[in-house]
Amino acid sequence: MRNVENKVVIITGASSGIGEATAKTLAENGAKVVLSARREDRLATLAGEIGGNAAWLKSDVTSLEDMQALVKLAKEKFGKVDAVFANAGIMPGGNMSEQKAEDWMGMVEVNIKGVLNVMAAVLPEFIAQKRGHIAVTSSAAALRSVPGNAVYCGTKHFVRAMLDSFRMEAAAEGTNIHATTIYPGAVKTELLNTIAPSETKAMVEKFYEEAGLTPDVIANAVLYAISQPDHVNVSDLVVRPSKEA
Numbered sequence: 001m002r003n004v005e006n007k008v009v010i011i012t013g014a015s016s017g018i019g020e021a022t023a024k025t026l027a028e029n030g031a032k033v034v035l036s037a038r039r040e041d042r043l044a045t046l047a048g049e050i051g052g053n054a055a056w057l058k059s060d061v062t063s064l065e066d067m068q069a070l071v072k073l074a075k076e077k078f079g080k081v082d083a084v085f086a087n088a089g090i091m092p093g094g095n096m097s098e099q100k101a102e103d104w105m106g107m108v109e110v111n112i113k114g115v116l117n118v119m120a121a122v123l124p125e126f127i128a129q130k131r132g133h134i135a136v137t138s139s140a141a142a143l144r145s146v147p148g149n150a151v152y153c154g155t156k157h158f159v160r161a162m163l164d165s166f167r168m169e170a171a172a173e174g175t176n177i178h179a180t181t182i183y184p185g186a187v188k189t190e191l192l193n194t195i196a197p198s199e200t201k202a203m204v205e206k207f208y209e210e211a212g213l214t215p216d217v218i219a220n221a222v223l224y225a226i227s228q229p230d231h232v233n234v235s236d237l238v239v240r241p242s243k244e245a
Ligand SMILES: NC(=O)c1ccc[n+]([C@@H]2O[C@H](COP(=O)([O-])OP(=O)(O)OC[C@H]3O[C@@H](n4cnc5c(N)ncnc54)[C@H](OP(=O)(O)O)[C@@H]3O)[C@@H](O)[C@H]2O)c1
Pocket: 012, 013, 014, 015, 016, 017, 018, 019, 036, 037, 038, 039, 040, 042, 059, 060, 061, 062, 087, 088, 089, 090, 091, 110, 137, 138, 139, 140, 183, 184, 185, 186, 187, 188, 189, 190, 191, 192
């Protein structure tokens, strides 16, 4: 039996792709899920499909207040928070020479500050209850930088470095907070939608279409990490399509 039954899990970026698939997979395995994203129609539909074991809040990861409201909702609706999957992210792409400073700052806001806002919101709970699990979606781009996506690679390296240090701190402090970094390769989601049309984008889209994983593959990795017994911390999971170099 999967050890996620009745666990309360907050999921950011739950309105599509990896977050949506993870919400379904965790709920199918008995977890209670608290869904976060900005597109409330998508969240409402997903929560409707899952039923009584789902709650949702239109919320933006760039707002600490929104993330605190999410934790409050989880406690009001389900009485506790056991785990959080900080998954929301954006990837507008482009070479640095294109000087799209607004895109760079947007990625810092969502991919870096968004993760920190989630952590700032849940840590008081997890430290007080001496228990908790923080899983974050980094990327294969955190293990090997690629051209055409420098700032995105940087944000995902940040997640890797920060969460690894955090895991060591938690182990040393005895707070019993687990930390998991997920590194997906190509996954067929809406992530490429915000990249401006270009020859490179077309090539990437073709590869994703031919070889990309479906998001449920990553959802199963999250389920694996969150369902471990208390004395096991799955710290890093790299999941790529077999055709990805
Ligand atoms: N797809 C891949 O190949 C791949 C590979 C490696 C890593 N990843 C990572 O996987 C994560 C999920 O992406 P995905 O592939 O599933 O793409 P996706 O389908 O585009 O999902 C991104 C999610 O993030 C949410 N989001 C974006 N900005 C937000 C904000 N400011 N506040 C709250 N939510 C926000 C979106 O919801 P709203 O727009 O409704 O707010 C959406 O639910 C990202 O961190 C991404 O970097 C993806």
